[in-house]
Structure formats: C-alpha cells, structure tokens
Amino acid sequence: MPFARFAEGRMAVNPGSVGMPYGRAGAHGALLGPGVQPRVTDCDIDAAIAHVTEDSGFPGAAA
Structure with missing residues (x-):
C-alpha cells in the first residue's frame, strides 16, 4: 500500500x-524532490x- x-x-x-498495484490499476510510484508527489500511470x-x-x-492466454 503506498x-x-x-x-x-x-x-x-x-x-x-x-x-x-494496490487499489486502482496502473503503475504506482513517487517523485521525490522537496516533498513527495505520488504518481499513477493509468492502465486500460x-x-x-x-x-x-x-x-x-501463449496457449490458453484467454483463460
């Protein structure tokens, strides 16, 4: 959990x-600088x- x-x-x-990911789909990360800025890259x-x-x-990929 972020x-x-x-x-x-x-x-x-x-x-x-x-x-x-925990919660919504996508790549979760953070930008560190002065402070912390949480970031999420959306995923369809x-x-x-x-x-x-x-x-x-891959055989059976649909499963």
Whole structure:
C-alpha cells in the first residue's frame, strides 16, 4: 500500500508497485524532490487483456 509519513524523525516512503498495484490499476510510484508527489500511470485493463489474448501466442492466454 503506498504511503509517505514520518517515522522516528525520518520520512518513510513506499511509492507502491508497478507490477502489483494496490487499489486502482496502473503503475504506482513517487517523485521525490522537496516533498513527495505520488504518481499513477493509468492502465486500460480491457486493452491489455485483449492484447495478451490476441497477440501473445501463449496457449490458453484467454483463460
């Protein structure tokens, strides 16, 4: 689960995951600079499923 908070006087940041997102689909990350800016790159799940099903060549991809 993505978070940014202070712990024992230090900033602790877990920006999330690209491959196993928590919550909405997409690549989760954070831009660090002064402060923390959470970022999410949207993902069209239906288009990704169609691509894998039609173009992957893996047997049983539709399952």
